[in-house]
Amino acid sequence: xxxxxxxxxxxxxxVTGATGFIGQHLVQRLLSEGYDVVALIHKKPMSLIxxxxxxxxxxxxxxxxxxxPREATTIIHLAGAFTESRAIQTNxxxxxxxxxxSTPAKVNKLILSSSYAVYGETPPEGAAxxxxxxxxxxxxxxxxxxxxxxxxxxxNYSIPSAILRLSSVYGPGNTSGVVHDFLTSFxxxxxxTIHGDGRQVRDFLHVDDAVDGIIRAAEFETQNFQIFNISTxxxxxxxxxxxxxxxASKSRTKMTFEAPRKPDVRCxxxxxxxxxxxxxxxxxxxxxxxxTRLISSEPTSSRNTSLNSANQGxxxx
Numbered sequence: 001x002x003x004x005x006x007x008x009x010x011x012x013x014x015v016t017g018a019t020g021f022i023g024q025h026l027v028q029r030l031l032s033e034g035y036d037v038v039a040l041i042h043k044k045p046m047s048l049i050x051x052x053x054x055x056x057x058x059x060x061x062x063x064x065x066x067x068x069p070r071e072a073t074t075i076i077h078l079a080g081a082f083t084e085s086r087a088i089q090t091n092x093x094x095x096x097x098x099x100x101x102s103t104p105a106k107v108n109k110l111i112l113s114s115s116y117a118v119y120g121e122t123p124p125e126g127a128a129x130x131x132x133x134x135x136x137x138x139x140x141x142x143x144x145x146x147x148x149x150x151x152x153x154x155x156n157y158s159i160p161s162a163i164l165r166l167s168s169v170y171g172p173g174n175t176s177g178v179v180h181d182f183l184t185s186f187x188x189x190x191x192x193t194i195h196g197d198g199r200q201v202r203d204f205l206h207v208d209d210a211v212d213g214i215i216r217a218a219e220f221e222t223q224n225f226q227i228f229n230i231s232t233x234x235x236x237x238x239x240x241x242x243x244x245x246x247x248a249s250k251s252r253t254k255m256t257f258e259a260p261r262k263p264d265v266r267c268x269x270x271x272x273x274x275x276x277x278x279x280x281x282x283x284x285x286x287x288x289x290x291x292t293r294l295i296s297s298e299p300t301s302s303r304n305t306s307l308n309s310a311n312q313g314x315x316x317x
Contacts, residue, residue: 012037012038012071013036013218014037014038014039014069014075015078016075017079017080018037018039018078019041021169021173021207022207022214025171025172025173025208025211026211029211035053036053036055037051038069039055039057041058042061043058061094061097062090066098068104072107073107074108074218075098075107076218077111080143087138088141088145090142091139095146102159109159109161109162109218110159112161112164114163115139115143116231117139118143118144118147119134120265121136121268122268126231126233127229128229154224154225160223161224162218162220163225165227165229167229167231167232168203168205169205169206170205170294173207174207179241182245183291190253191254191256192254192255193255193256194242194257195258195259196259198242198255199237200238200264201236201269203231204236205232205283208285210230212281212284213228216280216281220279226278227274228278229274229275230275231270234269235269242255244287248288248292249295
């Protein structure tokens with residue numbers, strides 16, 4: 001899935017959340033493509049990869065005790081959290097602190113990992129970037145507020161920026177989300193638990209495709225503020241997801257139904273036409289192929305040993 005960089009101004013990339021699920025995959029991919037990477041981490045990981053083009057720096061985004069290295073020409077901000085109690089602090093305040101520290105460094109580009117959760121409910125055909133965000137979860141609200149912070153700095157400090165609204169990302173090393181939960185039930189020979197009627201729709205994106213979209217956005221030449229949906233544009237119900245897992249595993253795992261979680265978002269799908277047109281972004285891993293890979297791979301605990309084998313569940317600060 002390698003591709004040639006579209007611009008020559010991307011040389012040193014600072015990655016926050018580098019020990020998280022998406023972050024680990026992104027760092028490995030950037031290094032394999034010849035980039036110099038600076039990983040901003042909060043504490044020393046238990047296991048590290050060694051690479052001549054990888055540099056680790058320590059800082060605390062939540063408290064603002066950070067210093068952006070001046071050699072970094074591009075920042076990819078992945079650090080964040082899904083939990084409602086920490087969403088505002090971890091997703092909004094960290095973005096504000098990062099940009100405040102980055103302004104003197106004269107960064108050429110900022111990429112923010114946001115979420116299609118900012119749209120709230122979407123039509124079955126998916127939401128476009130021009131649609132008005134109407135988040136109905138604290139996580140979605142926190143991501144929208146982080147986007148506004150980036151837009152403010154982009155406008156007032158002339159920092160070219162791209163907001164990437166990722167759909168539901170899954171893949172090796174992930175330890176949260178509905179795909180992980182369903183697969184965990186399968187591996188334990190337990191029934192798959194579905195909250196609600198199972199007709200809730202989501203847009204599932206393999207981590208390899210998510211990383212491809214992030215890198216394409218980093219390499220895209222822009223002088224202003226841009227928003228891209230990084231998604232498949234294909235909706236899948238939870239019932240279809242469970243059936244796909246049963247098909248990939250050739251099992252007869254049963255499904256049990258429990259009360260829906262609140263809020264019960266019925267449909268979340270994002271159109272990727274804009275990313276397809278401007279970034280030449282095209283998801284390559286189908287859901288069925290992605291699930292088959294996960295089921296046939298070794299256990300989650302030993303899959304991804306890049307930056308931190310203990311922090312695979314989410315992109316941490």
